[in-house]
Amino acid sequence: MADVVIPGSKSETNRLLFLAAAATGRTVLHRPLVADDTEACARALAALGYDIDITHAGRWAVTGRPEGPAAPEASIDTRDGATGARFLPGLVAAGRGVYHFTASEQMRRRPITPLLNALRTLGADIDRDTLPYTLRANGLAGGRLVVDAGVSSQYLTALLLAGPLTRTGLTLHVTRLVSAPYIDITLKLMRLFGASVERTDDVFRVEPGGYTSPGEVTVEPDASTASYFLAAAAASPGRSVTVPGLGTGSAQGDLGFARVLADMGAAVGLQPDSVTVTGPGRLTGVTADLHHLSDTMPTLAAIAPLATGPVRIENIANVRVKECDRLEACAAGLRTLGVPVVTGEDWIEIQPAQPNAALVATQRDHRIAMAFSVLGLRVPGLELDDPGCVIKTCPSFHQLLGDLTAQWEKEPVS
Incomplete structure (x- = not known):
């Protein structure tokens, strides 16, 4: 019988990078996935002014900034990565500044408009409906949204992750959902970082209050x-x-x-x-x-x-x-x-x-x-x-x- 040691989960790694950046304290990720998608997300955080160390392949460290990015203006290239392209706008929108998002031609063809519209409703100023675009952030108000996640569960994950960073919390009513198990990953990791999030059938309620680092987290195999x-x-x-x-x-x-x-x-x-x-x-x-x-x-x-x-x-x-x-x-x-x-x-x-x-x-x-x-x-x-x-x-x-x-x-x- 042969054993294969699989690299770390992309889904967990990029969610954890968001959470670590948003949390109070320093987070060490053990066995993160080291690949183009996750490196793009990590380097985007560095461009935003977060203190992040990815020099050790088996251990990445992030010092969080609950108030948002340190850089008042930055250019973010998420390359081919859909998770970075869809998660990071919610992180920066909760802060203050002007952020220019771009990505590869391949990623630019993938849908993102429903997420950008949701962030606009919460208070973000976004100049275009597709990549590339500029996001002017002045915090996220919170409130109630109807979310269609029938094309990608990443829309819902992005809004859930941003929920604790809003001023009044977030209630999300989901009309359709594909790849539902990815939402279970999101909720599990949010709770690990101290978020209060509850689900009743197709309604998710996320309380405000931010995140607190658990200190160290080991990423599962993908x-x-x-x-x-x-x-x-x-x-x-x-x-x-x-x-x-x-x-x-x-x-x-x-x-x-x-x-x-x-x-x-x-x-x-x-x-x-x-x-x-x-x-x-x-x-x-x-x-x-x-x-x-x-x-x-x-x-x-x-x-x-x-x-x-x-x-x-x-x-x-x-x-x-x-x-x-x-x-x-x-x-x-x-x-x-x-x-x-x-x-x-x-x-x-x-x-x-x-x-x-x-x-x-x-x-x-x-x-x-x-x-x-x-x-x-x-x-x-x-x-x-x-x-x-x-x-x-x-x-x-x-x-x-x-x-x-x-x-x-x-x-x-x-």
């Missing part, structure tokens, strides 16, 4: 990144992988991908502090609703041709507005490999096939690159046009996958 290694085992008959540090106590919803693999015949062992997957003789077909696990959609699509029956993935319209249109990117990649695929507005169905060797277009999307790398374990000659795009969330991905296969080659098949 469950979305873990999905590729769990899928690699599931697609390799008789091979097993264990991911330590990610178990039943995790709030990361993408750990639920292990249950999808179990439905396809893989043996799954979920312990308090680890998850193990062993591949069956062959995976079976499945119909899976990944509405709340949408980051794992490319992972499932990539291994789908190896199943004995069709794999249908449903309720995934929101994957069309990620780094690329992931539904079409997966369909195009599979068709390039000779796999029969049919798609709809919010679903994809993949037939069993023996994929051919070919060059797969990643669309500069880290999740497309990582997912098809897993299929490449079973398809000699499969190549990616941009394997390096994994730096967004897991720079060490190809090394980790290579190390896993090297471990398997030294072990007998179970």
Whole structure:
């Protein structure tokens, strides 16, 4: 059995950077994710005048400023990162100053207008509806908002994180919500920093009062990144992988991908502090609703041709507005490999096939690159046009996958 130590969670790391910056006291993050998305967020905080030290890869430290950014004016580049682009405006809007936000061309194409409109309602002056824009901050009033988070749960997370920084608190009525488990991560970490936040069905109430640092926090392994290694085992008959540090106590919803693999015949062992997957003789077909696990959609699509029956993935319209249109990117990649695929507005169905060797277009999307790398374990000659795009969330991905296969080659098949 092979172990894979997965880098820290992007979702946790960028939420913790926000919380640490907003909190009273100094926060040390152990095992943060060191990748392009998180480094962009950390460097944005530095540009805003926060005291942040990211010189040690395994330990980042942030001294908070409850009053807001020290810099009265700053330019912020969140690069490709959606979490930084969507979380940081609420942080600066709670302070005082003028802040110029920009991002990569890829990120500029992704939706952000609903969040900017919400911040305007709370008191921010924002000159445009899309990136790049300038935000003039004079504090956030608080109040009641209706939030449509059906395209991205990050809109809701951004407003929740800003809630304790408002003058009167925030009540959020949510009409739609995708990727709901990410909200559980947000609430868990907010409470760790002393926030008072309550949920009743689709209504969230956040009390004012700010945050207080807990001192030290250890970041969990990233469950979305873990999905590729769990899928690699599931697609390799008789091979097993264990991911330590990610178990039943995790709030990361993408750990639920292990249950999808179990439905396809893989043996799954979920312990308090680890998850193990062993591949069956062959995976079976499945119909899976990944509405709340949408980051794992490319992972499932990539291994789908190896199943004995069709794999249908449903309720995934929101994957069309990620780094690329992931539904079409997966369909195009599979068709390039000779796999029969049919798609709809919010679903994809993949037939069993023996994929051919070919060059797969990643669309500069880290999740497309990582997912098809897993299929490449079973398809000699499969190549990616941009394997390096994994730096967004897991720079060490190809090394980790290579190390896993090297471990398997030294072990007998179970």
